[in-house]
Amino acid sequence: MNRPAIRVENLRKRYGDTVAVDDLSLRVEQGEVLGILGTNGAGKTTTVELIAGLRAPDGGRVTVMGLDPWRDRAAVRQILGVQLQEAQLHDALTVAELVDLYRSFYPAPRPRDELLELVELTKQRDTRFSRLSGGQAQRLSIALALAGRPRVVILDELTTGLDPRARRRMWATVEQLTEETVVLVSHAMDEVERLCDRVALVRAGRVAALGTPAELVRTAGAADLDEAFLALTGERLGESEEEEEAA
Ligand SMILES: Nc1ncnc2c1ncn2[C@@H]1O[C@H](COP(=O)(O)OP(=O)(O)OP(=O)(O)O)[C@@H](O)[C@H]1O
Numbered sequence: 001m002n003r004p005a006i007r008v009e010n011l012r013k014r015y016g017d018t019v020a021v022d023d024l025s026l027r028v029e030q031g032e033v034l035g036i037l038g039t040n041g042a043g044k045t046t047t048v049e050l051i052a053g054l055r056a057p058d059g060g061r062v063t064v065m066g067l068d069p070w071r072d073r074a075a076v077r078q079i080l081g082v083q084l085q086e087a088q089l090h091d092a093l094t095v096a097e098l099v100d101l102y103r104s105f106y107p108a109p110r111p112r113d114e115l116l117e118l119v120e121l122t123k124q125r126d127t128r129f130s131r132l133s134g135g136q137a138q139r140l141s142i143a144l145a146l147a148g149r150p151r152v153v154i155l156d157e158l159t160t161g162l163d164p165r166a167r168r169r170m171w172a173t174v175e176q177l178t179e180e181t182v183v184l185v186s187h188a189m190d191e192v193e194r195l196c197d198r199v200a201l202v203r204a205g206r207v208a209a210l211g212t213p214a215e216l217v218r219t220a221g222a223a224d225l226d227e228a229f230l231a232l233t234g235e236r237l238g239e240s241e242e243e244e245e246a247a
Pocket residue numbers: 015018019020038039040041042043044045046047187
């Protein structure tokens with residue numbers, strides 16, 4: 001079997017008294033799209049930040065294509081592209097300028113026109129970042145994550161807050177990433193069902209179950225992935241803490 005693209009073993013991270021990631025283990029095979037699905041606060045973002053080398057773990061181990069993302073940060077940055085929630089970008093720069101800025105970080109970047117076409121922003125090339133719609137800004141953040149031809153791409157909550165049409169366009173963009181290994185953080189069941197080969201159900205900083213959507217449904221003896229999530233994690237997806245508080 002090929003070396004996995006990402007190996008996470010017994011990973012731990014806490015913030016003060018809050019345990020965000022608690023003994024989390026998983027493997028992502030090369031070329032697959034792995035979904036990380038969980039309710040608010042389950043530890044998804046912390047997990048991908050640890051995989052990306054943006055934080056140091058308190059315990060356990062992560063490798064990305066055999067490299068340690070914290071110790072070998074410079075090398076990992078060359079093979080990993082990250083799109084994080086609510087990227088902060090310079091408002092006054094245009095789409096083309098931002099794409100060129102990110103391309104300048106890499107020795108053999110993807111051509112600018114190819115990136116713009118991939119995320120359907122060719123017409124917005126001269127539009128300033130501050131004037132983009134939510135969906136356009138999200139698509140730009142994917143283009144920036146792909147600028148260096150990464151072999152591994154992390155996409156965090158890429159469609160949260162978008163309208164149905166913008167979500168479908170975003171999915172079409174992700175479906176074009178056939179060469180790359182993709183980790184997709186989500187709390188939307190329809191999204192992971194459509195895009196992911198396998199899904200890790202994360203609860204309280206641990207992987208509660210991992211498999212293809214069909215395997216998870218079968219294991220849980222459920223009718224669909226929504227029901228499987230409830231059976232395997234004891235939580236209902238889509239009910240955020242805020243929604244529960246409001247109810
Ligand atoms: N920088 C931080 N400082 C303190 N606590 C944090 C920090 N980041 C996250 N946490 C806490 O760690 C836990 C896991 O958060 P994390 O953002 O990883 O979860 P998540 O599954 O990505 O949630 P969401 O879907 O809301 O983004 C939560 O209890 C959160 O409040």
